[in-house]
Amino acid sequence: MSFPDPIAVFRTEAAELLEQIEAGLLDLNVNLGDKDQVDTVFRSLHTLKGSGAMFGFDALAAFTHHCETAFDRVRKGEVPATHDLVGAVLEAKDHMRLLVDTPTGDHEAASEALLASLRRAVDGAGVPEAPAGPSTTRYTIRFSLPQDAMANGTNPLGLLDEMRDLGDCRVVADRSAIPPLDQLNPVDLHLSWTVELTTSEPRSAIDDVFIFVMDDMQLEVTEVQGEPQTSAAPAEAEAVVAATDPAATTPKPAAKGPATVDAKAAKAAENVRVPAERLDELMDRVGELVIAQSRLSQLAGSSGDLQLRAVSEDVERLSGELRDTMMVLRMVPVTQLFSRFRRLVHDLANETGKVIELVTEGETTEVDKSVIERLADPMIHLVRNSCDHGLETAEQRLAAGKPAAGTISLSARQQGGEVIITIKDDGRGIDKDRVRAKAESSGLIAANASLSDQELYQLIFQPGFSTAQQVTNLSGRGVGMDVVKRTIDALRGTINVVSRPGQGSEISLAIPLTLAIIDGLLVRVGSGRYVIPLAAVEECLELSVEEDMRSRGRSFISLRDSLVPFIRLRDLFRTGTTPDPFQKVVVISTGSERVGLVVDQIIGDHQTVIKSMSKLHHDVGTFSGATILGDGNVALILDVGHLVSEGQQQEAQLRAAG
Amino acid sequence: MTASILTVDDSASIRLTTRVALSNAGYTVTEAVDGKDGLAKLDAGQFDIIVTDLNMPNMDGLTMIRELRKLPAHTGVPVIFLTTESDAEIKQQAKAAGATGWLTKPFDPESLVKIVRKVLGR
Numbered sequence: 076m077s078f079p080d081p082i083a084v085f086r087t088e089a090a091e092l093l094e095q096i097e098a099g100l101l102d103l104n105v106n107l108g109d110k111d112q113v114d115t116v117f118r119s120l121h122t123l124k125g126s127g128a129m130f131g132f133d134a135l136a137a138f139t140h141h142c143e144t145a146f147d148r149v150r151k152g153e154v155p156a157t158h159d160l161v162g163a164v165l166e167a168k169d170h171m172r173l174l175v176d177t178p179t180g181d182h183e184a185a186s187e188a189l190l191a192s193l194r195r196a197v198d199g200a201g202v203p204e205a206p207a208g209p210s211t212t213r214y215t216i217r218f219s220l221p222q223d224a225m226a227n228g229t230n231p232l233g234l235l236d237e238m239r240d241l242g243d244c245r246v247v248a249d250r251s252a253i254p255p256l257d258q259l260n261p262v263d264l265h266l267s268w269t270v271e272l273t274t275s276e277p278r279s280a281i282d283d284v285f286i287f288v289m290d291d292m293q294l295e296v297t298e299v300q301g302e303p304q305t306s307a308a309p310a311e312a313e314a315v316v317a318a319t320d321p322a323a324t325t326p327k328p329a330a331k332g333p334a335t336v337d338a339k340a341a342k343a344a345e346n347v348r349v350p351a352e353r354l355d356e357l358m359d360r361v362g363e364l365v366i367a368q369s370r371l372s373q374l375a376g377s378s379g380d381l382q383l384r385a386v387s388e389d390v391e392r393l394s395g396e397l398r399d400t401m402m403v404l405r406m407v408p409v410t411q412l413f414s415r416f417r418r419l420v421h422d423l424a425n426e427t428g429k430v431i432e433l434v435t436e437g438e439t440t441e442v443d444k445s446v447i448e449r450l451a452d453p454m455i456h457l458v459r460n461s462c463d464h465g466l467e468t469a470e471q472r473l474a475a476g477k478p479a480a481g482t483i484s485l486s487a488r489q490q491g492g493e494v495i496i497t498i499k500d501d502g503r504g505i506d507k508d509r510v511r512a513k514a515e516s517s518g519l520i521a522a523n524a525s526l527s528d529q530e531l532y533q534l535i536f537q538p539g540f541s542t543a544q545q546v547t548n549l550s551g552r553g554v555g556m557d558v559v560k561r562t563i564d565a566l567r568g569t570i571n572v573v574s575r576p577g578q579g580s581e582i583s584l585a586i587p588l589t590l591a592i593i594d595g596l597l598v599r600v601g602s603g604r605y606v607i608p609l610a611a612v613e614e615c616l617e618l619s620v621e622e623d624m625r626s627r628g629r630s631f632i633s634l635r636d637s638l639v640p641f642i643r644l645r646d647l648f649r650t651g652t653t654p655d656p657f658q659k660v661v662v663i664s665t666g667s668e669r670v671g672l673v674v675d676q677i678i679g680d681h682q683t684v685i686k687s688m689s690k691l692h693h694d695v696g697t698f699s700g701a702t703i704l705g706d707g708n709v710a711l712i713l714d715v716g717h718l719v720s721e722g723q724q725q726e727a728q729l730r731a732a733g
Numbered sequence: 734m735t736a737s738i739l740t741v742d743d744s745a746s747i748r749l750t751t752r753v754a755l756s757n758a759g760y761t762v763t764e765a766v767d768g769k770d771g772l773a774k775l776d777a778g779q780f781d782i783i784v785t786d787l788n789m790p791n792m793d794g795l796t797m798i799r800e801l802r803k804l805p806a807h808t809g810v811p812v813i814f815l816t817t818e819s820d821a822e823i824k825q826q827a828k829a830a831g832a833t834g835w836l837t838k839p840f841d842p843e844s845l846v847k848i849v850r851k852v853l854g855r
Contacts, residue, residue: 128839228811228833233854287834
């Protein structure tokens with residue numbers, strides 16, 4: 076039997092628990108009296124400690140134990156929940172993540188410091204250790220069990236067997252309490268026993284036999300001095316464990332949270348957790364199937380066999396559906412992504428001393444898991460930037476007639492095959508003059524170059540660009556924004572910036588829903604075939620001979636009164652073939668920038684399973700990947716972002732040349 | 734005949750550990766994710782022993798134990814609960830609910846198997 080690596084399972088679970096803890100703490104911070112959140116945090120801490128210890132994360136378990144103890148006291152109402160306490164546990168939570176990630180690292184000092192601040196927030200109480208008992212050799216043991224012991228699963232024969240395992244044993248049963256047969260309930264227990272045991276095991280071994288029934292039973296263990304006696308008197312009782320009255324401890328009613336909590340938990344129970352790599356494997360297989368299917372379609376199409384065609388169409392439909400289902404499997408709601416920003420904004424507000432509110436919407440929008448993972452870092456940069464540069468201090472805001480609290484809003488919505496994620500703030504907006512001045516001084520643009528607002532804003536994504544006058548802990552080091560751009564490019568996404576002075580700025584990221592399969596436009600250039608991502612294609616038109624002649628040397632076509640630069644792929648790829656008489660232009664765009672690609676022939680749309688390029692071809696800019704065509708040949712996928720910027724450069728050079 | 738065990742725990746990692754430990758020891762293991770699920774599994778079959786967590790969403794271990802003790806089909810089935818508290822009160826509550834024994838978390842696989850063997854008897 077094979078099992079997944081328990082440590083990996085634990086790590087995944089720990090990450091979820093830590094998120095729950097954080098979400099609970101943040102909610103609690105807003106409403107300190109929220110009993111449900113206290114329970115949630117406590118339960119998560121409790122589970123984290125329990126499973127941490129089990130998987131050998133001892134430092135984590137020991138550390139978490141203290142936080143759990145603190146929360147237990149809150150839960151029991153001994154200590155009130157305070158902002159200090161919540162803050163201390165929040166910090167401790169970060170440390171727990173560290174202990175999960177690097178359990179062998181040296182974290183002792185940090186642990187101590189955090190626990191000290193936790194102790195300051197609550198009064199810590201030490202727990203004394205229970206001392207162990209001494210050991211001797213000969214005992215007389217009398218015991219009787221509660222009447223319902225058997226019904227509750229205790230097997231008296233098992234207990235006797237265990238005592239026999241300890242050493243030489245003589246057992247006498249007292250049957251005097253057994254009622255007449257007609258009054259006998261077969262699951263009730265009426266016997267009691269006297270056992271004479273000679274053992275080399277310590278006294279505590281006998282207690283261990285009865286460990287589970289100890290509190291409810293009559294047990295009398297007498298150490299016998301000298302020779303064994305036939306019937307030992309209960310003198311010198313070393314320990315008499317009297318029965319505690321079960322009625323004395325009233326069981327707490329098992330009150331649980333409201334029905335919504337139940338429903339949520341039930342929903343979670345219906346889920347199956349699968350490692351992401353298995354989904355990737357499945358995706359690969361589906362990809363292969365799609366390729367095989369398109370070969371089949373081609374064969375069927377050229378054979379003229381009607382039955383074969385019918386089957387091929389069925390397979391085509393099924394594989395399409397399978398692909399769609401597969402996509403949905405990989406989709407996760409952006410809640411996962413958005414929830415981390417609550418903490419970030421909380422921290423940023425503390426660090427900057429600004430009052431910041433975070434608003435999120437569209438959390439149920441679903442995106443491919445791998446996209447979500449890669450979006451986190453760029454979004455963190457953008458949110459930091461908004462908090463640091465965008466939002467003003469409370470005084471500045473009040474002076475400008477705005478509410479003291481600044482708002483950062485994150486929203487997600489689906490639009491066609493893309494998800495649009497917007498990071499918006501109501502701060503001062505982007506200072507265009509400063510952007511321009513900075514760009515000019517760092518040589519990014521020529522002095523007095525005429526740029527649209529959009530082009531100007533895009534400059535902030537250039538490497539080394541930062542308008543912050545002071546470098547802060549948060550941002551302003553000039554790293555980040557270009558990384559944002561690169562990451563979004565790699566996701567085949569686009570960035571759009573809107574800013575209104577004094578009212579705030581809005582950065583929208585448009586990201587394709589999935590990375591693995593795209594709809595592409597298959598084109599031919601020379602003898603090679605290439606795929607252009609269909610989402611980037613704006614239109615296709617014919618390059619007339621006149622236009623072709625006119626544009627020699629100046630690669631522009633006029634498209635509805637605007638000039639669009641174009642690239643002759645035949646020249647770029649140096650095919651060395653004679654062009655087709657009627658060349659086509661495929662106009663592609665990223666956001667607001669457009670460029671035309673001149674190709675020999677447009678073959679049609681093609682569902683493309685993206686295969687990434689090898690490491691050797693990592694730095695080839697023009698292509699973003701490859702795909703296998705129905706006939707088994709390979710077609711390269713054009714990198715739209717790269718080609719567009721190339722085209723724009725060409726345009727800029729021409730403009731500069733006048 | 735191999736004994737069959739029902740494990741009830743909301744933590745996937747603990748379920749995994751118990752499953753690995755108990756199936757390596759030759760037991761047949763059925764899993765449930767909370768008290769409700771546990772009762773549903775009990776409804777569907779017979780088990781020689783039940784190992785359950787107490788602190789669970791949806792239906793906690795104590796409630797489940799109380800409910801299952803009302804079912805004549807499962808009279809006398811041993812129930813081991815997992816607890817991190819060394820707190821006598823919790824143990825007393827669980828015992829009053831009808832639990833047979835407990836295992837203190839963290840536990841290593843051997844001690845789990847030992848406890849199961851102990852409670853099942855020879």
